[in-house]
Amino acid sequence: MSDDLARLLEPLRNKIRLLAGRAVVSLLKDVVTVQVKLLDGEPKEVEMFQQYGFRSRPLPGAEGVNLSGNGIRDLTYVFCVDDRRYQLDLLESGEAALYDHLGKHVHLKADGSIVIKADTEVLVDAPFLKCTGQIIDNCNSNSVSMQRMREKYNAHVHHENDAGGNTGGPSEVME
Structure with missing residues (x-):
């Protein structure tokens, strides 16, 4: 590739590299705004998208996927936030669970049963x-x-x- 063509394509290549990446939650502002660290620890306050009917407040250190619209960092959003430090290891194929960092969970099992684990009570x-x-x-x-x-x-x-x-x-x- 010629140097002139490479120079012309460099801004496009940079935007493509900035389109998506991993984000690490560093601070929660509210249920929809989080501060994350992007490339090389770059801090950014962004909107966090979650599934309809479900809300969570992830702990600092949780990870998510960040997307920057048109490769522009000012249009960055985070979604699919998860925290591998607290994932449940008890799921079998086809099962689902709702869980937190303290070990409480609702486990929808493959056999059709539902297990609720709580330390104090279920109201x-x-x-x-x-x-x-x-x-x-x-x-x-x-x-x-x-x-x-x-x-x-x-x-x-x-x-x-x-x-x-x-x-x-x-x-x-x-x-």
Whole structure:
């Protein structure tokens, strides 16, 4: 290639090199603006795009893909931010999970089950909670379902001290 042609193509080549790259999150401004480090640690405040219906606030050190519109650094955006330091190793092919840096997660498993791991509690803020199947509490040590507990309650009687027989069942059954 001639030197003149190489000199003419150099600006285009530079813009192409600046189109895409890896960005490392260094600071979160809010849920859509982050400061990232680009090539050679170049700091840049950019907009972070996320999937509809999902928001996260990645920790400093998380990585993402940066795109610069037309190769212009002033038009840089970051997306697909992930943090390999905290990725779950328990996923099998076809599975998905929502997780954080503390080990809490919601794991959609290939067998159709869902595992929720929380350190303290799971709060369902709803006026009514429905379940189409059985509920078992203390499942690691108890195999009695809520249905079995209702049946046992409805059938229970007490020994009557005065007449020597048993009382009838509860005046109100649990359904």
